[in-house]
Amino acid sequence: MKKIGLLYGPVGGSTERVAKQIHEIIGADKCDILKVRDSKKEDLSRYDNIIFGCSTIGAETWQADQVKSGWFTFIHELGKADLKGKKIAIFGLGDQIRYPDHFVDAMGEIYEILIGRGVDTVGKVDPAGYQFTDSKALSGGRFVGLPIDEEFEADQTESRIREWLREILPQFS
Ligand SMILES: Cc1cc2nc3c(=O)[nH]c(=O)nc-3n(C[C@H](O)[C@H](O)[C@H](O)COP(=O)(O)O)c2cc1C
Known part of the structure; x- marks a missing residue:
């Protein structure tokens, strides 16, 4: 398996903590960890296997003044990148009790950018076991x-995380 690029944002909260946990379980020899706020489309070209991490903070996830998120800028980089043939998995932090109608919406917004770009998206998850009413990530x-x-x-x-990695890691090239 080629090295995985794990790119995440925002920093300083749950997304960063979970990104580091995933990185540790996979192992630093098999996975590089990068912040989306410091990354460009050229960084993506180094990896055929990619994991994106995000959180949903309503519209703020995509607002220019939310420098912590990094996704506002990086989503444009993603739009310009050559992603053909890449395997991409996404994880997303959310809160299903306080935001049941928008649970982990940001994953859906990232996924939309990947559609029709020759990407093989891996790691889809059964919603059974979560309590929510709606999500753009379905x-x-x-x-x-x-x-x-x-x-x-x-x-x-x-x-x-462990169950998800058991599913996606064998699918990475
Ligand atoms: C202002 C605000 C808006 C939020 N909006 C949503 C939302 O629309 N959907 C959702 O699933 N979670 C929402 N959340 C919950 C966060 O996604 C959740 O707390 C997450 O763990 C935060 O990750 P972070 O610390 O890396 O930002 C919101 C949280 C805040 C503070």
Whole structure:
């Protein structure tokens, strides 16, 4: 398997903590970890296997003044990058109790950018087991990536990550 690029944002909160946990489980020899706010499309060209991490802070995820997120700028880089043939998995932090109608929406917004670009998206997740009413991150009845709820189901985070990695790692090239 070629080295994985794990790119995440925002920094300083749950997304960063979970990104570091995923990086540690995969192993630094197999995975590089980068902040989206410091990354350009050229960084993506170094990896055929990519994991993106995000959180949903309503519209703020995509606002220019939310420098912590980094996704406002990076989503444009993603739009310009050559992604053909890449395998991409997404994980997203969210809160299914306080935001049941918009649970992990940001994963869906990232996924939309990848559609029609020759990307093989891996790591879709069955929504059974989550409590929510709606999400932009649903496609064909499945989440387009791994939802993590550190607010209300932190006790499930590690097992969710491990199960997801067991599924996606063999699919990486
Ligand atoms: C202002 C605000 C808006 C939020 N909006 C959403 C939302 O629309 N959907 C959701 O699933 N979670 C939402 N959340 C919950 C966060 O995504 C969650 O707390 C996440 O763990 C934060 O990750 P971070 O610390 O890396 O930013 C929101 C949180 C805040 C503070």
